Amino acid sequence: xxxxxxxxxxNPEEVWAKFVNGDRGAxxxxxxxxxxxxxxxxxxxxxxxxxxxxxxxxxxxxxxxHRKQISTPRNIKFYLFKALKRNMFRQLKKERKKSxxxxxxxxxxxxxxSIETKxxxxxxxxxxxxxxxxxxxxxxxxxxxxxxxxxxxGFNYTEISEIIDIxxxxxxxxxxxxxxxxxxxxxxxxxxxxxxxxxxTIM
Numbered sequence: 154x155x156x157x158x159x160x161x162x163x164n165p166e167e168v169w170a171k172f173v174n175g176d177r178g179a180x181x182x183x184x185x186x187x188x189x190x191x192x193x194x195x196x197x198x199x200x201x202x203x204x205x206x207x208x209x210x211x212x213x214x215x216x217x218x219h220r221k222q223i224s225t226p227r228n229i230k231f232y233l234f235k236a237l238k239r240n241m242f243r244q245l246k247k248e249r250k251k252s253x254x255x256x257x258x259x260x261x262x263x264x265x266x267s268i269e270t271k272x273x274x275x276x277x278x279x280x281x282x283x284x285x286x287x288x289x290x291x292x293x294x295x296x297x298x299x300x301x302x303x304x305x306x307g308f309n310y311t312e313i314s315e316i317i318d319i320x321x322x323x324x325x326x327x328x329x330x331x332x333x334x335x336x337x338x339x340x341x342x343x344x345x346x347x348x349x350x351x352x353x354t355i356m
Contacts, residue, residue: 198238
């Protein structure tokens, strides 16, 4: 039976058990259903396709090689996002020693505006999309990342706190401050027919 995203979300233990037992179909499904989201997130953290692709490959190689030792994750997507960010930190730390890459603490989440973004409501005009992008730019990189993980990827506050390594109460405060900041933005007030939801779907 083909493994779907719904089955992975509803029965992660079953899917993971198949993967641990050597079911290549389960491993392929986990990869196929998450690789695009991982790539999108990785590129927002560090806009270098080769680095991001290598880190994603390393994540999947690592979980495959150590599948017998890894506890069953309660949320496979969350586990992979967390693993990717940690892997990117390690990889870029190594590269920084060889070149002029930025320090690890400066690895910042960046939301890039793209007219081709599939999640954007097609009824929103291009000019409105540009306004939304400008509004989002008023958030700090950390606020953008938290909002992205919360509203676009659907992670809960505890999961987000583990991914970005801050206390879950801080995540809640950052979400509140981000939404408050967006709604107070002069750009948001002047833009017609742009809802708070539109701000998140463009990311």
